[in-house]
Amino acid sequence: MNENSADFLPxxxxxxxxxxxxxxxxxxxxxxxxxxxxxxxxxxGMALKAGVNANQLWRxxxxxxxxxxxxxxxxxTPEVPPAAFVPVIEVTDTTPVVVPQQPExxxxxxxxxxxxxxxxxxxxxxxxxxxxxxxxxxxxxxECMGHDTALVKAMIDAxxxx
Numbered sequence: 001m002n003e004n005s006a007d008f009l010p011x012x013x014x015x016x017x018x019x020x021x022x023x024x025x026x027x028x029x030x031x032x033x034x035x036x037x038x039x040x041x042x043x044x045g046m047a048l049k050a051g052v053n054a055n056q057l058w059r060x061x062x063x064x065x066x067x068x069x070x071x072x073x074x075x076x077t078p079e080v081p082p083a084a085f086v087p088v089i090e091v092t093d094t095t096p097v098v099v100p101q102q103p104e105x106x107x108x109x110x111x112x113x114x115x116x117x118x119x120x121x122x123x124x125x126x127x128x129x130x131x132x133x134x135x136x137x138x139x140x141x142x143e144c145m146g147h148d149t150a151l152v153k154a155m156i157d158a159x160x161x162x
Contacts, residue, residue, distance in 0.1 A: 008032065010051035033064045
């Protein structure tokens with residue numbers, strides 16, 4: 001969309017109802033929808049320039065597409081299969097590199113380690129765990145040893161502020 005075709009922006013408000021709902025110039029609204037249907041146009045950016053909510057503009061676009069196809073909405077773009085993950089490998093020499101498709105499983109499991117009991121005085125101290133569930137859904141887990149008390153205190157103070 002070039003500079004000359006944006007002369008209808010921002011949209012002209014034709015009326016405002018008692019509940020605050022705005023009505024816009026029909027021709028300007030139609031030009032805005034058509035401009036949004038052009039390839040590479042950001043609907044959110046156009047909504048900002050037009051002075052309307054982006055969600056409202058998306059509703060106008062969907063309604064326009066439904067009306068123009070006779071009641072059946074059409075997809076914006078043809079369905080494109082998602083790109084496959086391609087591993088990137090740095091090659092520093094010219095010898096061929098063979099990358100296995102799946103990691104090889106060990107043929108023999110290691111023998112289990114036998115634990116010997118030791119007196120409590122000789123055992124290393126167990127780590128302390130701090131688990132916090134934040135209101136935004138983030139879960140924080142901190143595992144500390146005895147010498148990390150300053151870190152635990154700082155974490156608790158930081159969480160208390162939030």
